[in-house]
Amino acid sequence: MNRLVWIALASTAALMMGYAQQGPDLKGLVNKEGGLPVIAVPDLLGAGSAQSFTVVFNQTLWDDLAGSGVLKMAPKTLYPKGVPQQPADFRQPPPTAVAARSRQGELVAAPNGGGFWMKDWSNPPASANYLAFGYAAEQNGVLMLFGNLFDLSRDTPANAQMIGKRYLATTDDQKGARQMAHQFAADILALFGAKSLVGTHIYYVHQAGFKTPKEIWVMDPDGQNQHYVTRFNSLSIEPSVSPDGTKIAFTSYAKGSPAIFVFSVDPVRDLRFYNQVASMNGQPSFTPDGKQIVYSSSAGRCCRIFIAGVDGRGFRPITSVGSLDAEPKVNPKTGGSIVFSTGRSGPEQIYMMNMDGADIERLTDGTGEASNPSWHPSGQLIAYAWTRGYAQGNFNIFTMDVVSRQYLQLTHDQGRNENPSWAPDGVHLAFMSNRTGRSQIWSMLATGTAQQQLTRDGLNYSPAWGM
Amino acid sequence: MFSKRQITLITLALSLAIFAGGCKKKVQAPPPPPPPVVTPPAPPPPPPAPSVTQFGADPSSIVRGQSSLLSWTVSGNVTSVSIDKGIGAVQNTGSRRVSPEDSTTYTLTTTGPGGNSTASATVNVSAPPPPPPPPPPPPPAKTLTDWVAELQDGYFDYDKSDIRADAQAALTQDAAALKTVIADFPSAVLTIEGHCDERGSAEYNQLLGDKRASAAKDFLVQLGVPADKLKTISYGKERPQCTEQDESCWQKNRRVHFSTGQ
DSSP states (O other): OHHHHHHHHHHHHHHHHHHHHTSSSOTTOSOTTSSOOEEEOOOOEEOGGGGGGHHHHHHHHHHHHHTSSSOEEOOGGGSOSOOOSSGGGOOOOOTTOOOOBOTTOOBOOOOOOTTOSTHHHHSTTTOOSEEEEEEEEEETTEEEEEEEEEETTSSSHHHHEEEEEEEEEESSSHHHHHHHHHHHHHHHHHHTTOOOOTTOEEEEEEESSTTSOEEEEEEOTTSOSOEESOOOSSBEEEEEEOTTSSEEEEEEOTTSSOEEEEEEETTEEEOOOOOOSSSOEEEEEEOTTSSEEEEEEOSSSSOEEEEEETTSOSOEESSOTTOOEEEEEEOTTTSSEEEEEEOTTSSOEEEEEETTSOSOEEOSOSSSOEEEEEEOTTSSEEEEEEOTTSOTTOOEEEEEETTTOOEEEOOOSSSOEEEEEEOTTSSEEEEEEOTTSSOEEEEEETTSOSOEEOOOSSEEEEEEEEO | OOOHHHHHHHHHHHHHHHHHHHHHHTTSOOOOOOOOOOOOOOOOOOOOOOEEEEEEEESSEEEBTBOEEEEEEEESSOSEEEETTTTEEOOSEEEEEEOOSSOEEEEEEEEETTEEEEEEEEEEEEOOOOOOOOOOOOOOOOOHHHHHHHSOOEEOOTTOOSOOHHHHHHHHHHHHHHHHHHHHOTTOOEEEEEEOOSSSOHHHHHHHHHHHHHHHHHHHHHTTOOGGGEEEEEEETSSOSOOOSSHHHHHHHSEEEEESOO
């Protein structure tokens, strides 16, 4: 079994490397150990009033790069004392500056530029391949960042510059600095094949405390800008996002029985989904063209997968009466298959079928309980929650190749971990974990690393990461 | 003060004075006898004053609001009979029902050529006793909420929606009660809520709760409860009764529960 897991890990890594290989001119630049390129990101300084924005800026830039999965961060403690702020700060070392041995044969410190030679950053201890640097200033009420990225393998500073760009933001609050840092990070990550998550949204269920209403909320991928979408003062749960990010669908008890709602998000507006008569219509998600909704309904007898127009009209069942079919998700790449969870064969498991309900096959092996399937954008992998190897209710996040059914466990021994949702970049996942004692939203890389807590207030559930 | 000699002198003087007076009276002549008088015939005796033979109140004590009967008989030569306190002139013999607010003494006065005669009768009035405590009100009509609160929950095994033996017993009693409720509240529609313990996924439990509620409904309908009076709703694991992570709490949450609404 370990072998299978390692194969799956390798295939996930290969998938992620695939993005790196799409980078424009970075082939072969991956460092020799076969690991990720190493980047040094010294704290940027701010001139004058821009100083008050540098803490947020530096933290945001660091988090975006560190959580990207395509770069390795050189630890700040290993950086030289001097930090260049603009390309002109770099000096070329004299051609004779090479390590020399003293008469006694001891290695003496190699001459260095105190941080102003490129090799000060590429040599040990920093050992970076890339250097991001710059400075911030305020001019006429506009916050400006001069951001640079150097490829330290090049011979001269003139040849090393990959990014030299000015970013502008308002000085009204820290949001501008954060937005600027996201843009700079996105430009850097684009060179390494990573899709930027800037502008994507995580919808989720927020609850102020136990036994209080649940509402649909939304936040940025780094946990910033958390705010409400619904204010039904009821139980509103199970959000999902349309492929273009303009709509969300969710389940709410606002009108009595659990029913599906479809909202536009900007502006927030109820688009009036027609619910067929049933004690429960819920767990909606969009088809890849955004024109239809698949959902679970107790109509007739609990519970079947249905498909309907995005307005709820023209509904028809896909699965047959008497099953216990939940959480349908249409393959985002092919639009030709549905993964869902079901209790039709006993404890809940993940199944896959065609859009017409034919060719039903079980993906999980029947052990434990498996739930919450979520498609990877490639349509080749799913993420899901599974109790395999743990007691009832102790879910962990897994990924699985739906063809080979090889799977990989991403979380281990840290509370309940459920509701994984792939980010649009296909590299990150949001999920819910109660490891801190309360349910909160977390993000991580598809390898299970770089786990970050995104929410801290109240209780938060069921992330759905979309555009 | 006086000495002994002085007292003797005074006593002597006084004695002399008394002696002198006494000697003078003894010498006056006696008066003549009165002349004889002619006595006129004795006038007829005056007629006797009328008398009140009887005046009383029966009963003499009443509770405010009740009445007493005054009755009287007057005899003799009577010209008028009256009773005070607003009653006025009455016959020689009679009775009158009175209902004074407070204790009252009635005075009957009868007048005749021979004079007046009076008699009194008192009616004692006491405050009425506090009203008796009202009879215990009839037990208030049971509200729909009362009825529904008495319905028993039915419990389930983990990940199951079969009606267990203990749930069958509970729901069978519920069915009898439900028939009464539906008769008493013809417009009521009751809700069967399906609940689950926390272990499965929230999404799966939403379905499982629905299945439990409809299994309970089917069971009740088999026992004759009208299907259109029962609706079902699943709360999955959204509304647990308890949150301890042990089987005793989990069992409490794997249930169907009745409510009047949603």
